[in-house]
Amino acid sequence: MKKFxxxxxxxxxxxxxxxxxxxxxxxxxTVGSLVALFLWLLEKVTQIRWQHEWLLFLLPLAGxxxxxxxxxxxxxxxxxxxxxxxEIHQPGGGVPARMAPLVLFTxxxxxxxxxxxxxxxxxxQMGGSIxxxxxxxxxxxxxxxxxxxxxxxxxGFGAVFGxxxxxxxxxxxxxxxxxxxxxxxxPCLIAAVFADITTAAWGIHHTHYQILFSGSANDLLSFLxxxxxxxxxxxIAGLCFGLASYMFAGLMHTIKNxxxxxxxxxxxxxxxxxxGGLLIIALCYLTGTTDYTGLGVxxxxxxxxxxxxxxxxxxxxxxxxxxxxxxxxxxxxxxFKGGEVTPLFFIGATLGNTLAVLFGAPVDLFAxxxxxxxxxxxxxxxxxxxxxxxxxxxxxxxxxxxxxxxTAYYFSGHSGIYPAQRVMVAKI
Amino acid sequence: MKKFxxxxxxxxxxxxxxxxxxxxxxxxxTVGSLVALFLWLLEKVTQIRWQHEWLLFLLPLAGxxxxxxxxxxxxxxxxxxxxxxxEIHQPGGGVPARMAPLVLFTxxxxxxxxxxxxxxxxxxQMGGSIxxxxxxxxxxxxxxxxxxxxxxxxxGFGAVFGxxxxxxxxxxxxxxxxxxxxxxxxPCLIAAVFADITTAAWGIHHTHYQILFSGSANDLLSFLxxxxxxxxxxxIAGLCFGLASYMFAGLMHTIKNxxxxxxxxxxxxxxxxxxGGLLIIALCYLTGTTDYTGLGVxxxxxxxxxxxxxxxxxxxxxxxxxxxxxxxxxxxxxxFKGGEVTPLFFIGATLGNTLAVLFGAPVDLFAxxxxxxxxxxxxxxxxxxxxxxxxxxxxxxxxxxxxxxxTAYYFSGHSGIYPAQRVMVAKI
Numbered sequence: 001m002k003k004f005x006x007x008x009x010x011x012x013x014x015x016x017x018x019x020x021x022x023x024x025x026x027x028x029x030t031v032g033s034l035v036a037l038f039l040w041l042l043e044k045v046t047q048i049r050w051q052h053e054w055l056l057f058l059l060p061l062a063g064x065x066x067x068x069x070x071x072x073x074x075x076x077x078x079x080x081x082x083x084x085x086x087e088i089h090q091p092g093g094g095v096p097a098r099m100a101p102l103v104l105f106t107x108x109x110x111x112x113x114x115x116x117x118x119x120x121x122x123x124x125q126m127g128g129s130i131x132x133x134x135x136x137x138x139x140x141x142x143x144x145x146x147x148x149x150x151x152x153x154x155x156g157f158g159a160v161f162g163x164x165x166x167x168x169x170x171x172x173x174x175x176x177x178x179x180x181x182x183x184x185x186x187p188c189l190i191a192a193v194f195a196d197i198t199t200a201a202w203g204i205h206h207t208h209y210q211i212l213f214s215g216s217a218n219d220l221l222s223f224l225x226x227x228x229x230x231x232x233x234x235x236i237a238g239l240c241f242g243l244a245s246y247m248f249a250g251l252m253h254t255i256k257n258x259x260x261x262x263x264x265x266x267x268x269x270x271x272x273x274x275x276g277g278l279l280i281i282a283l284c285y286l287t288g289t290t291d292y293t294g295l296g297v298x299x300x301x302x303x304x305x306x307x308x309x310x311x312x313x314x315x316x317x318x319x320x321x322x323x324x325x326x327x328x329x330x331x332x333x334x335x336f337k338g339g340e341v342t343p344l345f346f347i348g349a350t351l352g353n354t355l356a357v358l359f360g361a362p363v364d365l366f367a368x369x370x371x372x373x374x375x376x377x378x379x380x381x382x383x384x385x386x387x388x389x390x391x392x393x394x395x396x397x398x399x400x401x402x403x404x405x406x407t408a409y410y411f412s413g414h415s416g417i418y419p420a421q422r423v424m425v426a427k428i
Numbered sequence: 429m430k431k432f433x434x435x436x437x438x439x440x441x442x443x444x445x446x447x448x449x450x451x452x453x454x455x456x457x458t459v460g461s462l463v464a465l466f467l468w469l470l471e472k473v474t475q476i477r478w479q480h481e482w483l484l485f486l487l488p489l490a491g492x493x494x495x496x497x498x499x500x501x502x503x504x505x506x507x508x509x510x511x512x513x514x515e516i517h518q519p520g521g522g523v524p525a526r527m528a529p530l531v532l533f534t535x536x537x538x539x540x541x542x543x544x545x546x547x548x549x550x551x552x553q554m555g556g557s558i559x560x561x562x563x564x565x566x567x568x569x570x571x572x573x574x575x576x577x578x579x580x581x582x583x584g585f586g587a588v589f590g591x592x593x594x595x596x597x598x599x600x601x602x603x604x605x606x607x608x609x610x611x612x613x614x615p616c617l618i619a620a621v622f623a624d625i626t627t628a629a630w631g632i633h634h635t636h637y638q639i640l641f642s643g644s645a646n647d648l649l650s651f652l653x654x655x656x657x658x659x660x661x662x663x664i665a666g667l668c669f670g671l672a673s674y675m676f677a678g679l680m681h682t683i684k685n686x687x688x689x690x691x692x693x694x695x696x697x698x699x700x701x702x703x704g705g706l707l708i709i710a711l712c713y714l715t716g717t718t719d720y721t722g723l724g725v726x727x728x729x730x731x732x733x734x735x736x737x738x739x740x741x742x743x744x745x746x747x748x749x750x751x752x753x754x755x756x757x758x759x760x761x762x763x764f765k766g767g768e769v770t771p772l773f774f775i776g777a778t779l780g781n782t783l784a785v786l787f788g789a790p791v792d793l794f795a796x797x798x799x800x801x802x803x804x805x806x807x808x809x810x811x812x813x814x815x816x817x818x819x820x821x822x823x824x825x826x827x828x829x830x831x832x833x834x835t836a837y838y839f840s841g842h843s844g845i846y847p848a849q850r851v852m853v854a855k856i
Binding site: 164168182183189228231243387398399406410424427428 | 440624818827
């Protein structure tokens with residue numbers, strides 16, 4: 001019995017907890033505030049772009065300063081999220097402090113002129129960059145610096161989507177495929193919670209999505225407490241979501257490779273974003289809509305396709321998901337900046353909408369499943385995305401979230417959008 | 429672009445999925461049915477015991493056949509959950525088929541005569557034993573047999589609590605401390621879902637717990653969208669829950685060791701459960717109640733302390749958690765059978781009730797947090813327990829679930845109730 005009362009392990013855990021809380025608070029406050037600024041700017045530039053449609057025509061030109069900024073000032077910032085993942089695996093040159101302002105500015109420019117991009121990449125890169133900066137000031141050792149970088153990722157992700165639990169788990173899960181290690185569990189949760197609180201304290205509100213569907217047993221099989229037919233539909237949808245993730249990652253890599261092969265001379269590389277911008281403009285004319293430019297969370301008009309509209313019947317057309325995929329792969333594959341995740345949400349939600357119509361399944365549920373599952377497949381983070389479903393849409397349908405995310409994870413292959421992820425356990 | 433359309437990786441994933449669905453279905457049907465039988469028997473014997481209070485006096489005698497059954501017929505079944513965890517890590521002699529009927533019978537006997545025990549150990553052992561049996565029939569190789577054993581654990585756990593997502597994640601997470609590997613993610617989820625459906629199809633209903641609390645911002649800090657003071661209370665409570673897990677595991681090991689040291693002669697070991705039974709009777713007289721015997725989900729009378737009552741103000745007394753801990757450590761440490769998890773729920777929920785009174789916090793929320801967090805600490809499965817919170821109580825308070833479970837996980841030390849768990853990543 002002595003063991004209980006004289007153990008000092010718990011005391012060292014308390015000091016660990018206090019140490020990390022103190023280390024993490026300045027990072028979370030900074031990252032949370034930067035994310036608040038970023039989200040506020042994003043809202044502003046989206047409004048401006050809606051009011052001035054001609055801004056789209058400047059997209060090709062806007063690509064040039066982005067390219068030049070990264071070329072002459074970026075150091076290794078261009079590697080983005082992959083640099084942060086690699087630094088966590090194997091601390092090397094560090095994440096440059098300039099990454100935070102660079103990615104913030106270039107993402108806002110991308111959105112102002114109608115590129116199709118997201119937010120999480122920007123938030124995560126600001127988080128990693130700020131964490132690295134504080135880590136240098138605190139003179140941490142290598143092991144602690146790795147944890148601090150993970151807290152930066154958790155803070156950025158948790159704050160930008162208002163989902164702290166997801167942010168913490170994402171930071172652990174994104175590093176490797178097939179394995180999650182818990183070493184930085186508590187520091188990451190502290191960071192994500194504080195950053196989320198900070199962003200919210202600046203008055204930033206996150207979009208509210210609603211899934212009204214609540215499972216009711218099938219009439220034919222009423223002795224079962226779940227709808228088996230719906231589960232089968234969710235599995236097939238999960239498969240489609242996984243293939244969409246696979247396609248997105250492949251399409252982006254392919255576009256990037258082709259662009260670089262097409263314009264091999266390093267002095268001419270600035271042409272890549274120019275051509276990318278022209279392609280986006282051409283696509284807008286071909287499709288007759290600008291719904292697929294920008295962030296896409298809300299639509300410009302009542303009839304626009306957006307993530308929010310995809311939760312309602314008729315809120316997306318059959319091929320909306322493919323168009324958004326094309327717009328985003330061109331935008332991000334050809335040198336513009338921003339995250340991949342909000343476009344993945346868009347692709348998933350609209351694909352879910354299409355599949356719901358096809359399968360005769362509830363539209364709001366399937367939009368929500370696509371939202372989280374395409375993201376789960378592309379980033380190989382099925383547990384974080386299941387938790388995200390709960391944080392964004394409520395817990396009632398968690399079984400369907402898990403089935404969709406786990407299935408999509410299996411079917412997305414081993415590549416994903418972060419090549420820096422290490423494959424620890426093969427999927428099959 | 430060729431890569432997309434001619435890749436065969438996805439085809440092999442489909443065949444993997446079909447193979448495991450076919451392998452897992454017979455296991456899930458059998459385990460789900462056995463769990464249904466088990467839960468039905470448990471309900472019956474609890475009713476019988478409540479009607480015939482004198483049964484408690486036979487508890488010491490009931491211990492003798494349990495001891496003899498395991499000694500002469502049990503082979504290595506006595507190792508229980510630890511045997512299954514070890515077989516998954518390193519397949520050896522296999523999990524004996526007789527484990528399923530043995531643990532079912534002896535758990536029911538333990539409950540009939542008023543031992544304080546749970547259900548999950550029994551369900552998990554039935555799952556592992558049945559999975560091993562099918563694995564032998566299917567002539568699987570070692571790697572597949574390991575996955576099949578994990579599906580057995582997932583099926584048993586998912587079915588006994590009606591929480592399939594938790595069951596699947598638990599089966600992956602329980603194997604090691606500090607790391608979760610995703611190799612068997614989909615087979616485990618399929619198994620847990622099918623087993624849960626099977627149990628429900630037999631007409632078994634699970635207890636419904638309710639947390640009415642929904643977060644409201646503190647008045648003083650109304651510019652924040654979360655109640656920071658409540659978060660601090662949840663962290664301190666999580667610390668207490670983790671220490672309770674630590675204490676429970678230590679107390680059980682200590683009682684087991686002392687009993688074996690006190691009765692060293694192998695021919696006299698049957699005396700251990702006899703003395704254990706006498707101690708339980710003595711404790712009932714000392715405390716003047718039988719509330720701490722049996723499963724403890726529901727109370728016998730309106731005023732009884734139970735898991736359900738702990739969700740209401742006044743539903744537990746200050747030291748209920750300590751008493752349940754003592755009753756259970758004696759029951760399980762001295763040779764009776766059953767799981768540890770339902771008693772851990774009881775200990776957690778009543779400790780949560782006590783702490784809520786102490787901190788001026790919402791009772792239902794804190795009872796729910798204790799319910800999942802003491803379990804998270806004792807089994808080192810913080811993610812599974814966070815998901816369990818969502819599956820049992822709804823998703824609204826997931827942030828508090830995660831904080832409580834992760835904190836408890838940190839403070840429960842590296843021992844836990846399953847010594848077969850391997851420490852992969854140290855907690856600090």
